[in-house]
Amino acid sequence: MEERTFICENIGVNGEGHLTFAGQDTVGLAARYGTPLYLLDEDRIRDRCRIYTQAFRDFFGAGSRPLYASKANAFRHIYRIMSEEEMGIDVVSSGEIHTAVSAGFDMSRAFFHSNNKTDEDIRYAMDCGVGFFVADNEEEILALEAEAARRGAVQKVLLRLTPGIDPHTYEAVDTGRVDSKFGSAIETGQAETFTAMTLRQPHIRLEGFHCHVGSMVFWEDVYERAAAVMLKFMAHIRDRYGYVAGILDMGGGYGVRYVDSDGFLDIREKVKTLSDFMREECRELKLPMPAVMMEPGRSIVADAGMTLYTCGTVKKIPGYKNYVSVDGGMTDNPRFALYGSKYTVYAANKMNAERPLACTVAGRCCESGDVIQEDVPLPADIGRGDIIAVCTTGAYNYSMASNYNRIPRPPIVMLCQGESYVAVRRETLEDLTALDV
Numbered sequence: 001m002e003e004r005t006f007i008c009e010n011i012g013v014n015g016e017g018h019l020t021f022a023g024q025d026t027v028g029l030a031a032r033y034g035t036p037l038y039l040l041d042e043d044r045i046r047d048r049c050r051i052y053t054q055a056f057r058d059f060f061g062a063g064s065r066p067l068y069a070s071k072a073n074a075f076r077h078i079y080r081i082m083s084e085e086e087m088g089i090d091v092v093s094s095g096e097i098h099t100a101v102s103a104g105f106d107m108s109r110a111f112f113h114s115n116n117k118t119d120e121d122i123r124y125a126m127d128c129g130v131g132f133f134v135a136d137n138e139e140e141i142l143a144l145e146a147e148a149a150r151r152g153a154v155q156k157v158l159l160r161l162t163p164g165i166d167p168h169t170y171e172a173v174d175t176g177r178v179d180s181k182f183g184s185a186i187e188t189g190q191a192e193t194f195t196a197m198t199l200r201q202p203h204i205r206l207e208g209f210h211c212h213v214g215s216m217v218f219w220e221d222v223y224e225r226a227a228a229v230m231l232k233f234m235a236h237i238r239d240r241y242g243y244v245a246g247i248l249d250m251g252g253g254y255g256v257r258y259v260d261s262d263g264f265l266d267i268r269e270k271v272k273t274l275s276d277f278m279r280e281e282c283r284e285l286k287l288p289m290p291a292v293m294m295e296p297g298r299s300i301v302a303d304a305g306m307t308l309y310t311c312g313t314v315k316k317i318p319g320y321k322n323y324v325s326v327d328g329g330m331t332d333n334p335r336f337a338l339y340g341s342k343y344t345v346y347a348a349n350k351m352n353a354e355r356p357l358a359c360t361v362a363g364r365c366c367e368s369g370d371v372i373q374e375d376v377p378l379p380a381d382i383g384r385g386d387i388i389a390v391c392t393t394g395a396y397n398y399s400m401a402s403n404y405n406r407i408p409r410p411p412i413v414m415l416c417q418g419e420s421y422v423a424v425r426r427e428t429l430e431d432l433t434a435l436d437v
């Protein structure tokens with residue numbers, strides 16, 4: 001048989017022609033746990049965390065730390081992993097905070113984002129001892145000041161700024177531009193007004209600045225260009241107000257491979273290049289090198305994930321399309337419906353078969369946009385009972401899942417050193433009515 005390469009190195013084929021993930025037979029896993037099923041390769045997640053933590057230790061200064069962006073995939077056990085791997089976390093809601101707290105995560109290493117924290121969120125986060133708030137706008141600073149004052153506390157804060165960088169990615173995930181709903185723009189002077197106002201608040205300690213340029217970033221110099229704008233701003237604030245920021249948080253966004261045409265990123269090399277660049281800029285600006293944070297989400301969990309489905313029906317419409325319908329869909333993976341996202345899809349129990357049939361893999365929801373992927377090459381005899389595997393689903397699948405059509409959400413099964421265990425159980429029909437009175 002010819003040498004085969006797969007979209008990620010934790011994927012293979014065994015002697016029975018079955019797809020393997022993290023060295024385990026996916027057809028066996030589907031039989032054992034049922035479908036639809038989210039698999040997560042825990043060893044891969046830990047490995048990705050270690051690449052970040054080691055690179056941060058080697059290239060950025062003291063106090064620097066990678067923060068896992070919870071929104072990519074948030075459930076209790078992942079916070080335990082992040083805790084053991086000495087990651088910080090970025091959280092965006094009381095729900096993520098609650099989940100992290102219930103996993104015993106040290107919340108002094110948590111950074112609370114979002115462009116609209118409610119008063120309740122602010123109180124809950126302070127009750128839980130969240131270390132840093134990343135304030136998005138002036139109203140939020142006033143709300144934080146008021147709550148910290150009420151408690152007689154001083155709250156550590158970063159300000160989210162928009163450096164005006166277009167990361168050349170998809171519109172829907174561009175967030176570093178001036179016209180974004182996130183942050184305050186440097187270009188318009190709002191960032192400076194925001195900073196000056198924050199510095200005047202007695203119960204807020206400004207620790208530094210944050211920016212996030214976007215998602216699925218592969219482009220060479222996006223972070224360097226954003227860092228240049230941010231560091232220049234920091235030097236300006238020092239000259240004008242005598243305030244030197246200790247932290248620069250560069251956000252998340254490194255891309256991963258969904259399909260063969262996506263590139264490979266060497267995260268360690270990326271971190272080194274950014275660090276060298278920042279040191280040089282700081283030297284020129286006579287600015288001390290800040291502690292650097294980054295907030296990887298997708299690049300920690302995406303390719304540690306795979307979703308297994310069972311094929312139900314195959315509908316061939318001669319001259320048009322072939323539909324392969326599976327037992328999940330936009331309820332467990334809305335990304336094609338939302339963004340037209342690309343995925344690599346395999347027939348897990350027929351990996352040695354030719355794949356002449358171009359198929360639309362569709363879900364089971366009452367919605368014609370309920371598609372997982374178009375133009376998927378599948379075996380000619382694909383049919384009821386075959387196992388369909390969708391790769392690279394570890395990020396923004398479970399966290400974006402819904403109960404549309406009252407479809408229960410799949411469980412998350414972790415794969416760890418040749419073993420498997422349930423980290424999130426399958427929703428039951430009773431769960432679906434648990435809130436109904």
Ligand SMILES: *Cc1c(COP(=O)(O)O)cnc(C)c1O
Pocket residue numbers: 069071072090113212214215216251252253254295296297298299395
């Ligand atoms: C979404 C987001 C991240 C994570 O982005 P990835 O593309 O998953 O790495 C990090 N920080 C902020 C502020 C975000 O909004």
